[in-house]
Amino acid sequence: MATRKKSETGAELEVLEASNREFRKANSAVGVRVKSGPTLSMMGRRIFNVLLYHAQKQGNTGNSAPSPWDACPNPEDYFWIPSGDLAHDSSWGSKDHKMLIAGLQQLQTTLVESDDPTGRFTSVQLIGAVHVLKGSGRRPTLIGWEFPRSTRDILSNPDFYTKLSIYHLTSLKTVAGTALYEIAKRYLTNVGGKTARQHWHWWHDTLTGKPVGSVKFPEFRYFKRDTLNPAIEEVNRTDIRVELLETKKGRSVTDLQFLVSFSQQVALELPPAPVVDSELLDRVKALGFTERQSIDLLSQHEDAYLRSTLELVEARMADLSKPALASPAAFMRTALKDNYLSAKQRVKTDPPVPKPKKTASSIKSAAEIAEDKERSARLDAAMASFNAMTAEEQNELLAQFHALFPMAKRYRRDGTPFRSTFGQWYSRRDVADAQTSLV
DNA sequence: ATCGCGCAAGATGACCATTA
DNA sequence: TAATGGTCATCTTGCGCGAT
CATH class of the missing domain: 1.10.10.10 (Winged helix-like DNA-binding domain superfamily/Winged helix DNA-binding domain)
Structure with a gap:
């Protein structure tokens, strides 16, 4: 730099x-x-x-x-x-x-x-x-x-x-x-x-x-x-x-x-800009935090760590196979405090990996990169499929989605939070449908 | 839930008396 | 005079408690 x-x-x-x-x-x-x-x-x-x-x-x-x-x-x-x-x-x-x-x-x-x-x-x-x-x-x-x-x-x-x-x-x-x-x-x-x-x-x-x-x-x-x-x-x-x-x-x-x-x-190398990211702020607020609580969270945690944990929480919210979270905000707070990310990584990889270093959070294993790619492709496919629908079909789908995730009503349709939450839900829904039809 | 504060246990170092 | 050992004050750090 x-x-x-x-x-x-x-x-x-x-x-x-x-x-x-x-x-x-x-x-x-x-x-x-x-x-x-x-x-x-x-x-x-x-x-x-x-x-x-x-x-x-x-x-x-x-x-x-x-x-x-x-x-x-x-x-x-x-x-x-x-x-x-x-x-x-x-x-x-x-x-x-x-x-x-x-x-x-x-x-x-x-x-x-x-x-x-x-x-x-x-x-x-x-x-x-x-x-x-x-x-x-x-x-x-x-x-x-x-x-x-x-x-x-x-x-x-x-x-x-x-x-x-x-x-x-x-x-x-x-x-x-x-x-x-x-x-x-x-x-x-x-x-x-x-x-x-x-x-x-x-x-x-x-x-x-x-x-x-x-x-x-x-x-x-x-x-x-x-x-x-x-x-x-x-x-x-x-x-x-x-x-x-x-x-x-x-x-x-x-x-x-x-x-x-x-x-x-x-x-x-200069450290990353400390500017409060309003998109990230909105995503955190969507979990049920107040503006001030969200700002505090953003200032207390390393950006990459916060984003990854947020993705984990959003994915958990969108996971229909598990019971809905009573309080996503409380879950997020605990996930940050108890480092659910590293717990997840420990489960996935053997032998256990050391705690993710604050500065080295971008270093990912090949398996994780592959998983990220796979997830991203799945979200892209889901969004492409959604975008190809008629407005009526989209509205119907959104109504179902919002009934399950009321807080997602705040998400902008072109934003990352919508993509990750809705995309996850929609792609899983496809899988669930397919499994049901097989049975 | 968070923050400030204080306790407590173990570690460390300054000081002093003793001894070779 | 230098080395050694004992004592005690202070430091470090984790943890818990109470106020907000």
Whole structure:
């Protein structure tokens, strides 16, 4: 992926483009600690980073500003972007605008304080007023926001900026991982490649994003296990590597510091785009999950693993030889948790295969490839047969299908979920019919 | 159902006293 | 003075519980 080739697909180009979209962020805003307001969530950080990126790209306020209205008499003082851009760039991908609005409101009520080694201290509000102008017809919904004066001053000084990439920030899932990444990136070019040495209490506040003084510190061992180590693991999957340096007094850890370096692997191969896939989201939702539960599932599991498990569940739903699932959602959750995939593979192959590795899920045995091919051909044949029918015949068949799988009514006829579920049902139905006629 | 938190068992290492 | 061994604080990590 290091070089561009003509054969690259659109998706790959998009990933490349995203990885090149770096934006400048004020150094003094990098190691943020929330002073008041709610905990700065992952979504809040992402949205803030996207707002910064667009503000810097636009340079001045008032670009594509709508006409004024009662509550917004001065739209030219705001930065404006279509809400779709915000959703896309923050890798949200969801159409749930309420969540975006909630994220923006979180930023409004969040005060962050920062300090630097020379002892300069700042406390700023992340963003000021926010307006949403609902779109109609071809006009997209617009989001407008203003940065407080102090934040804007910082934005106008290029000396403060450190380069961060939207791509890597959005591939980080936890608050601590993002915070650590931001800090590490800032110190990457420092002599020695080390972050500042601070007491672990300082790191706790910085990495958790919890309001200072709002929580009593956990014991260091729990902080390390639950926050520090997961954050380090996450950062080490990006383009940089961090190594924890502990300073001890006796056996107890007092200060922490990180050794930061470029990761060599990632220059060759970037991880897959973290964008929430709306088609996949719809398929998961069709099992009976809420939007939020579906998004959580997508963010918690490796894409390939989730897809394969989903296929397994869909196939199980379409399998008429077994009793219908009382709750496909519950079945899916258990299938993910207990790794039904590997259980299935163990049954099929002897000797038992090791647990599928997260990154190597694409490696399949020859038997599996053959089975996939066979399944795909069966689905194709089923769909071809269905498509060849008259509209009346199709409707009759769909009615039977929907009676058995009511949730499949949501599937688009040209979508993968419909193909895999309906195709499976229809092809099995043929087999069942044939068997019945033989008897 | 999920998350945060704390317990507990075994491992490890710092410190100190003793001994050759 | 260096090696050895004992003690105890601390670390690591899996697991379970209770709050949300």
